[in-house]
Amino acid sequence: MGADDIRLQVSSDPCLLGVIRGVLQVWMEVLGLARGRRDEVVLAVDEACSNAIRHAYGGRTDESIDLVLSASTDWIEIAVSDQGTPCPSECSEYRPLVAPAPHEVVPGGLGVKLIYEVFDEVRFCPGTTSGNCVTMRLHRTAKHEVDGED
Amino acid sequence: MRIEQTTTADETIIRVEGDVDLYSSPELRKAVLKAVPKAATGVGIHLGSVSYMDSSGVATLVEGLRSAKEHGKTLTLVAPSNSVMKVLELARLDSIFAVRSD
Numbered sequence: 001m002g003a004d005d006i007r008l009q010v011s012s013d014p015c016l017l018g019v020i021r022g023v024l025q026v027w028m029e030v031l032g033l034a035r036g037r038r039d040e041v042v043l044a045v046d047e048a049c050s051n052a053i054r055h056a057y058g059g060r061t062d063e064s065i066d067l068v069l070s071a072s073t074d075w076i077e078i079a080v081s082d083q084g085t086p087c088p089s090e091c092s093e094y095r096p097l098v099a100p101a102p103h104e105v106v107p108g109g110l111g112v113k114l115i116y117e118v119f120d121e122v123r124f125c126p127g128t129t130s131g132n133c134v135t136m137r138l139h140r141t142a143k144h145e146v147d148g149e150d
Numbered sequence: 151m152r153i154e155q156t157t158t159a160d161e162t163i164i165r166v167e168g169d170v171d172l173y174s175s176p177e178l179r180k181a182v183l184k185a186v187p188k189a190a191t192g193v194g195i196h197l198g199s200v201s202y203m204d205s206s207g208v209a210t211l212v213e214g215l216r217s218a219k220e221h222g223k224t225l226t227l228v229a230p231s232n233s234v235m236k237v238l239e240l241a242r243l244d245s246i247f248a249v250r251s252d
Contacts, residue, residue: 014173021169021202036236043237046204050172099242105216107209110241114205117240 006069012053012082013061020067021046024078031071037144041078044118047111048080048134055091056084056132075140081133092124092134153181162189163228167199170207178207182214182225192224197234198252207234208241215247226250 006027010016021042028038049065057063068079097113100106116122121137138144151174152167162185170178185193193214197203211227218225226248227234238244 014171017171017173018169039233039236040240042202043204043240046171050204050206053172097240097242099245102246105212105243105246107212107216108205110205110208114237114240 002070002072004071006067008067008069010049010065010067011061012057012063012065014050014053017046017049020049024069027069028076031076032146033076033140033144034146037138040118041076041138044115044136045078045080047114048078048136051087051111052080052082052084052132055087056082058085060084073140075137077135077137079133079135081131083131086126086128086130087124087132089124089126092126094122151177153178155181155185157189160191161194162192163194163196165196165199169202170200170210171202171204172206175204175206175210179210179213182210183217186214186217186223186225187221189223192218192226194226194228194250196228196252198229198231200231200234203234203237205237205241208237208243211247212243224248228252 008023010020024042024045025038028041052065053059063082063084066081070077092112094116095113097117115136119136120139123135125133151170154165156163164181164185166178182193182195215225228250229252230249235244
């Protein structure tokens, strides 16, 4: 963890997801990431937090979600952790996003896929008895930086 | 998120405004699944003022589409905002919905 890291501890209440999204937007704007890329990162981190609320905490709103936001000149990294029920490893495995045939479309199951789609590196670390952590890293390239707000 | 519903002879329009996320999508889901069976020919979900949509919002749209097919109705996305189109494209689901402008 670096001295410039930002740490957030937020209740597992879905009504606070908008607050997390707002903090992420401002943080990445300060870092100089382009709007389009910021929106994708916000979506993926929101999915990680939603998974903590829905799956690790079973919808309980009085638990906590911890976020650590880190950045260097080469990458940004966001870690989301909870103290809830460890998720089965198969739930966090990489599965590519593919366009389904119309009759095969089913609701749900998108969150983890979107996380892998947006970030360059994703590490899921479920605890043995409790807790989960997902660390998501985006490599910074010129196309990610502010280019007239795409 | 705010929802307004209007019904014409042909179609029920559900107009959505604001963020559609884990907090608000259950309300949209309820409105869509209630409107579909009652609609004359189908439901249009106006998404032009949606500032953010997550996967629970996408799941709601997919569920609405499945319900519409089961009931022999249509479900159309009306004037979806850039935010909505972006998440549908990321999820590779942009081609499964009928979309029209305002």
